[in-house]
Amino acid sequence: MKRLLLFTFIGILMFGCNSNEKEIPSGKMELTDGWARHGKAGMMSAAYFNLTNNTKKADTLISISSDVTHITQIHKSYQTEDGLMGMQEQAFVALPIGKTTSFEQGGLHVMIIQPERDLSDGDSVTLTLSFSSMDSLVVKLPVKTLSN
Amino acid sequence: MKYIQTILIIIISVILFSCQSGPKVIDDLSDTTFQLVNQDSVTVSFPDDYQGKYVVMGFIYTNCPDICPLITQNLIKIQRELGFPEDVQFLGITFDPERDTPSVLSDYKEVFKLNDNFDFLTGQPETVSAFMDSVRVRSQVSLTTITSDGKEIYFMNHSDKIMVLDKKSRVIIEYGGSMPQVPNLIIEDFQSLK
Numbered sequence: 001m002k003r004l005l006l007f008t009f010i011g012i013l014m015f016g017c018n019s020n021e022k023e024i025p026s027g028k029m030e031l032t033d034g035w036a037r038h039g040k041a042g043m044m045s046a047a048y049f050n051l052t053n054n055t056k057k058a059d060t061l062i063s064i065s066s067d068v069t070h071i072t073q074i075h076k077s078y079q080t081e082d083g084l085m086g087m088q089e090q091a092f093v094a095l096p097i098g099k100t101t102s103f104e105q106g107g108l109h110v111m112i113i114q115p116e117r118d119l120s121d122g123d124s125v126t127l128t129l130s131f132s133s134m135d136s137l138v139v140k141l142p143v144k145t146l147s148n
Numbered sequence: 149m150k151y152i153q154t155i156l157i158i159i160i161s162v163i164l165f166s167c168q169s170g171p172k173v174i175d176d177l178s179d180t181t182f183q184l185v186n187q188d189s190v191t192v193s194f195p196d197d198y199q200g201k202y203v204v205m206g207f208i209y210t211n212c213p214d215i216c217p218l219i220t221q222n223l224i225k226i227q228r229e230l231g232f233p234e235d236v237q238f239l240g241i242t243f244d245p246e247r248d249t250p251s252v253l254s255d256y257k258e259v260f261k262l263n264d265n266f267d268f269l270t271g272q273p274e275t276v277s278a279f280m281d282s283v284r285v286r287s288q289v290s291l292t293t294i295t296s297d298g299k300e301i302y303f304m305n306h307s308d309k310i311m312v313l314d315k316k317s318r319v320i321i322e323y324g325g326s327m328p329q330v331p332n333l334i335i336e337d338f339q340s341l342k
Contacts, residue, residue: 086305
């Protein structure tokens, strides 16, 4: 009995100290408050959302694709040194454990370039988010019309 | 005697200062006329055609994915919060006239479901360039790419501005156009004007 307890104790210690093992995510990558802006085919649209890394591993968003266009890019709006507003394409977006990254107007955003169909109220846009570690996340975002 | 003279100067200064009613004029646009065209291909003489009205105007390009829609949304919010006043003309003026033709601007207006008091203006590139100089709006193409299927993708760096003109075409209000607090600031300014 004493020997069994000793082996169990050593086993727990060995398992607990095995830090090189790849951690298995217990939570999910969660996308909330998502929407895409209305637009006409061939014009420009954008998508916004909050992305929370609820897994147990830091990850990186490396690309996004969409069902309405062949060209989807991640950009960030910023102010240039001479006071103009510009955008910079982001090759990746770091997603720390437990943190929410906001894709919002005037900041990080997903550009839906030259959509192949009109995007109106009641429509939706499907995005596929690809990460460096976890499996892709497929989400359907409602199209929002911003008008009077 | 000198004491009385000083008092008189102070009194006159105070009276003159208090008589300067109305907002501070930032710029006067009434001296020059620009021949522009709206989304329905109707020629517009700016600012002459809007004399007698307030003008609230923002500067955009329709291929802009993020900042310009914010500017347009702010213009929309100002119009709505002011109760769609007939004596206030709302304008979105493009600094990308080569691509933003009247029909493109018509689509843009349709997408935002805007009313008759909200127009988008474009024009000949040299005229638009001179107009943008007069309102101190700068823009430059920051990236141009041609996709494998021959489509052009381009983006511009640009000024971020909403301006208000009084009924004599003088610039009396100017703010950053995409900032979320701008609609409330302009609405407050308008309330103090009327």
